[in-house]
Amino acid sequence: MKKIFGKIGAFFKQGRQIIKKPFVALANSKAVKWYFDSKFHKGWIKLWTDYAFWMHIPLSMLLVFIMEWLSRHSLVQACGFVVDHTGPFLFNSYCIFVALSIVFLSRRRGWWRLFISMIFIILGIINCIILLNRVSPFGYTDLYMISDLLTMQDSNYFSATQAIISIIALIIYIIILVIYAKFGPKKKDVKPFWQRLVLVIALFISLYPTTIFLRSSGVMTSYFGNLSQGYLDYGYLYGFSTSVLDRGMNRPFGYSDSKIKSIIEADQAYVDSIQTTTYDIAGEDGQSDGNLTVTEIDTGDNKPNIVVMLLESFYDVSECEFLETSEDPIPFVHYLEDNYSTGHCIVPVVGAGTCNSEFEILTGLSCNFFGPGEYPQKTILKETDVESYADVLHDDGYATHIVHNNGGNFYSRANAFSMMGFDTFSSKEMLDITEYTPLGNWPTDDILIGGTMDAMDSTAGSDFVYTITVEGHGSYPTYPVETDPAIKVKANGKTEGENYAWEYYVNRIYNVDDFLKQYIDALDSRGEDTLVIMFGDHLPTMGLTEDEVATGDLYQTKYFTWNNFGMPKEDKDLTTYQLVSEYLNRLGIHNGNINAYHQRVMAEGKKYGTGDYMNDLRLLQYDIMYGNRYTYKYGTSYKPTEIEMGVLDVTIDKAYFFNGRYHIYGEQFTKWSKVFVNGEQVPTKYESGQVLSIKASDVKNGDIITVCQMGSSDTVFRESNKYVVVDPSYAEEDIVTEEDEEEESADN
Template sequence: MEKLKAFYNKYLKNYIVLLFVTAVVLNLIIETLARHSLISSIAFMIQSPLVFLCNVLMIWAVISLALLFRRRVFAMCMLSLIWLTLGIVNGVILSNRMTPFTVYDLKSLEDGLSIVSNYFSVTTLVLAIAGVLALVLAIIFLYRKAPKLKNKVNYKKAIAAIAIIAIGTFGAFQLAIRTGVLDTFFGNLAYGYRDNGVPYCFLVTWMDKGVSKPSGYSENQIKSIFEDGELGDDNIYTPGEDDNTDVKSKPNILFLQLESFIDPTLVEGLEYSKDPIPNYRQLMKEYSSGYLTVPAVGAGTANVEFEVMTGISVKFFGPGEYPYKEILRKTTCETTPNDLKTLGYSSHAIHNHRGVFYGRNKVFSNMGFDTFTSLEYMNNVMKTPKNWAKDSILTEQIMDALESTDGSDYIYTISVQGHGKYPTEQVIEDPAVTVTKAESEEQKWTYEYYANQVYEMDLFVKELTDTLANYDEDVILVMYGDHLPALDMTEDMMKNGSLYQTQYIIWNNFGMEKEDQDLYAYNLTSEVLDRLGISVGMINKYQQSHKDDNDYLSGLESLAYDMLYGKQYIYGGKNPYKATNLKMGVKDIKIDEIVKIGENYYIKGQNFTEYSKVSLDGEILSTVYLGPTILALKEEVDPEDVSKMKISQVEKNKEILSTTE
């Protein structure tokens, strides 16, 4: 005890030293939570001491602000709590998905909270709330009991010390980046966090946003990306004018993005009682197929959508960035829906999950969609044991979209059934597919649950293709998994050696020739349109004509910058795309009659769902869903106001998606 006291008096009584030691401990805790192993954290410190030190310096620089307060211990604890929160949140997220915590997750906080019950039990949530309350009480106790300086703070010395630490940290980071100790580009975000440390990587996701301005950016540089004459004499792309609209065949073009869908037999060390995806596997043999490299693993559905619909790689953006959460909230963008409008196509988005998730109910307007059918516009939705909508509902929704117009349709469907979190105990009592070989009991139940969701998704694929095979219009259906499931997979577990490859199929009902090849998500659409003889849209033209160029990716990145952040030289200086008046749902929700029986009003109409609510002057009234043609009002209303009542579709977090006219 005396030795510990002497050590404290000699070293730790100096607050600057104490803060540095605290920073070291904090970084160890943060990395332990990220790696789920103290041994791995210590190994990281020993094997990459300079990287570890840089992260410690960053933490030290922040908590050194405690020197400005008399209650330095309390201030140190509060500032340390910021870093601990980062570590805890990142650790929890990594236990449920394969992508680490980024600053963009803060912008998705509402979305995350809306599905938290799908990941955690009620008991866990109650314990978490109790933990937060206990923490608040601990903070109050610490504030009252923690020691404070007897004398006033010497602000000149404190500020000088903080400045020295900050300048030293900045200099160390500049040196580490220039010498390659720290990376500035993360091809794989998870590996980036692993190799460069959580604090530094989180900071990079905060500071590095958007597409970087190309070196030498100018009108001539952008116009020189295309060869003379490709975009007319002016080398400026004008929708319609610079497109070949004389297309003989205009089949309906459908994309089906399957949530977390992969072939479970590609994972080493597991065996199943029968093939989990027999129909998908047979379709891969009969139709054009191959591996699709996607930009996400374990999460990131919206970024796969973005790549497929725009032809732009999300790797051009900041690490972990979601264009749906950033630039596409502010501006319109060239997309497949906008491109196909020049050929007279109508465009529809379908998703059997919340319409506001990733802000799709707003973003899809900027992307050129005419309609968006989300979960709130669907009836008779079956749910998985983890409360995700099953995909079987989507066949009906796709057919409704096809039949909603007389002309050709572009339909982008996003499924959700395969979504995690995947249980580690038995949940399905009588599974269609059982795991017959696994490394542990937990792995058995986890993969058995996942395999059965995939099995049902495979049945949905068969139902959809069988239905479309008998449809009296030409249809091309492109199917693929959006990313690998969040099942703690590593590359050496995958038989194809990659965490970023799913499998795609280009199905059709009019006899297209089978042509197999591996593709990237951002050139999938251009390949499909090329096979159909369709060359519309500036990005699509570039993809089709320049994908084999040596400077293909740098040219694509320059076009992405010019289009989204620059002066739009490629369009003659003006964005040619306008936001659509996005209609939610393809079916009109109508009130036919309002009747009063006893003391209650009943609303008769068409296409009501469980999310249909009676509204009056923008206020949502207490409503009971009785069926797709009738609602009951459970509130008293002035008889003079009855004629003003409307029907609003209200999602689970009370946001109004649409209201009848």
């Protein structure tokens, strides 16, 4: 063993010498020696030794410039930031200057200077890569997504190549720091430590009044209406810093028990005053049933099912100024717009951040009150529950479901939906997905039809279903994928690669349009009163600008509806936090604290986004999520639920040994089904929705097997019945006891 270790040690020693040789040769070269003996080098070292404080000024500016260059993917645009946004550029530089002052607390100033500088460079590199794949820049909330990222290697979000490059770069960085720490110079003849400490503390303290002054003077801002544009206008470092410091909600001015009570009482007075609204409901023959009222619709067996559908990256390309298509890619959507209520939907995000549109649509609360780029599903909903429309409809006897063809743990959805009070969640792990988009990176949405029908069939009475699609998800390839796409596209003024990307996207929403028709046909065939509200969560990640969209607003998508009980067509532009409440109002559903608030202020004619509308909403939102919950004291109180993953039982019916494998037959198997033998997971092969197989050597006679639907991070979402393995070739060994031997001797 010593010889083996000796050979291994010799191998590494020889390798070290080989690697070290060229570096030693370089260090001893005449050119290097000339440089170190030159006046320039000595003068440079003297500058950093004697005038380090002042040298940090140009270094700070250089670091900010590099970060902006990386973030904007353009040297010219980085120069434009310096010229056109000089104030923010200087403030970003001052922030780095303050951070660099930490070096004065140590004798190893060079090491700390390198360490701090590289942190900022790494942030710039990360943002550079992030912006190649989405519109929203890298923020602090993305750090909460690391657990999701690590479970998605070699996926749509995080390729294996990117993972390897990241690891190699991190190792190189650590090696450089270790070498510098060991061989780097130490500062001599430094000033007393207390003087250096006072300087550093004073500089850090100065950041607060400086920030307040610049915000009050308009040079900087505390809120980004457009996160991406905010980072561009005020600098990436400032944007990232606000995402770190401005998280959650601050206590609003005027927050108190009495104030919340007055809001709740006003809402309740409005609800009490509402007169029954009369709808002209069409009968089965298409003729009017007369004065059938919403109250009559909303009682007994006639409560309509309510389906809210989030359409990933859905955009009506007829509103794109430069795009031409060979035919209408979304004819069914346009049919819905012509015949049922529709409008533009004002969403909180552009190009990414689906879960924030989701948060607003399900809760009626606003993401504008959180920190820039914050995902409440990854932050506050980890700690507390929140009132949602699922809670409101529970009170009216609805069963509440979610159906989604992506991972149950992504965006911490399983937890978030539990905190919102939903009953069941059928994520991709519960769905037998076999069809994918041409790139193979996203499931097609047709699987959601069966998933929705199963959810609605699982309970008696009326259902509230929230359905999330993914087929329209980016990114979109800048090369041809389909040889003969159904819809031909011409993107005027765009590059060939951009044209290919648009053509791919348009053909995805063409398929989504067909899916929507099939989905609504399936709902209609149930013979139950049903309302469907569909909306785009954000514009696609295509680099659209405001002058390229008909609305002139990158935060406007569309919503459209369908119903089979004669609800009158009434078009209206709404925000995501208003949308569901508006339609519950039309159905005569007024309960719920947030729901009643929206219905009252909309009835009073207050406009979304204004102080009159938002101030009291901010108070209610803070109270429910961070405050003392006076809302639940004077209004209706809600609690989270123990959400059930999936609605159909996973079952094992039978199993056989064949050809070296153990084949398991049953129901509701998916690609995320894994076999457990005596409680231990074993490698599993998905054969079909009814068949799984494992190696025959992984089981033996008498073992107990189960099938579990597995989410990321080894989460068991659902478990099958237990099944005892029976091996026909198994024969029990004869065990001879002492009593048997005695009996045999007596017989003889």
